[in-house]
Amino acid sequence: MVVFSSALAMQAQAIAHRAAGKTIGFVPTMGALHSGHAALIKEARRRSDVVVVSIFVNPAQFGKNEDLTKYPRTFDDDVDLCTSCGADIVFAPTVDEMYPDGFATTVSLDRRLTGVLEGEHRPGHFDGVATVVALLFGVVQPHSAVFGEKDFQQLTVVRRLVRDLKMPVDIIAMPVIRDVDSLALSSRNRFLSAVDRSRAVVVPKAVQAAQDALQDGEHDAARIIAAAQRMIDSEPAAAADYIAIVDPHTFAPVTVVDKTARIVLTVRLGGVRLLDNGPLFPGLRRA
Ligand code: PAF
DSSP, rough: EEOOHHHHHHHHHHHHHTTOOOEEEEEOOOOOOOHHHHHHHHHHHOSSSSSEEEEOGGGGGSSSSSSSSGOOHHHHHHHHHHHHHHEEEEEEEOHHHOOTTTTOOOOOOOHHHSSSSSSHTTTHHHHHHHHHHHHHHHOOSSSEEETTTTTTHHHHHHHHHHTTOOOOOEEEOOOBBBBHHHHHHHHGGGGGGGHHHHTHHHHHHHHHHHHHHTTOOOBBBHHHHHHHHHHHSTTEEEEEEEEEEOOOTOOOOSSSSOOOEEEEEEEEEETEEEEEEEEEOOTTOOO
16 A cells, blocks of 8 residues: 655556556545445445545635634544555645645536535535545546445535536445444544434434335425424434435425435534435335
């Protein structure tokens, strides 16, 4: 396993691998790696000759009132996890390496996709994500890149970016990896107190409540959302920032679930924002 901090050295290595006919699989991360990331890296390993993991806490995707300095940094453990999952290269640049003086480019997608839900609560967030993903793709030159469905709006933004700019990168989506009690794995979970961690199970239960309502024959999105909201309300310490049912390709709101849709929600608990989502398949009925 090799660690590169220079973008030019990383890019030269990627070009050499491509010239040798090797396929490059890429997993972009901000570090603080956990089993969810391990699943993404193993998937890249399964699909490609060379696996690159980037570890870069991207300041461009943090808002003014979001504390970038508090983002967990666990570099040595992250490198160990990358090694144990079979990664070949870790790309870990500094902020100056990625955004040198004079850096003047922002990749910005249509606000109908990036200004709603998570984008409304975190203005500019998805421009920061799109910019760094485009930058990383230019450096790492991957044939494929693996993203988790946990950040479903981010995945949709990345898919749109790649499609619109005709980037020759295959975007692979991996299902949400969950803890034993179904809470979606996230770097943020480490900030939950023990008591809030046990309360957090209400978040995946809200996704399940929505799926159950649909399977019981309810197709009206507002009523399905109400079922999820009731579940969140059953935990007094939890408050939903939003619960929405959207088209999984455009994030346009859905009013009647008559084709596959996605329920997406963010819940605040003990000062931590917990994201979750799940598919809504209208064809499935409870046995
Ligand atoms: O999901 C993340 O960890 C980040 O948003 C990403 C895709 C690595 C971009 O910084």
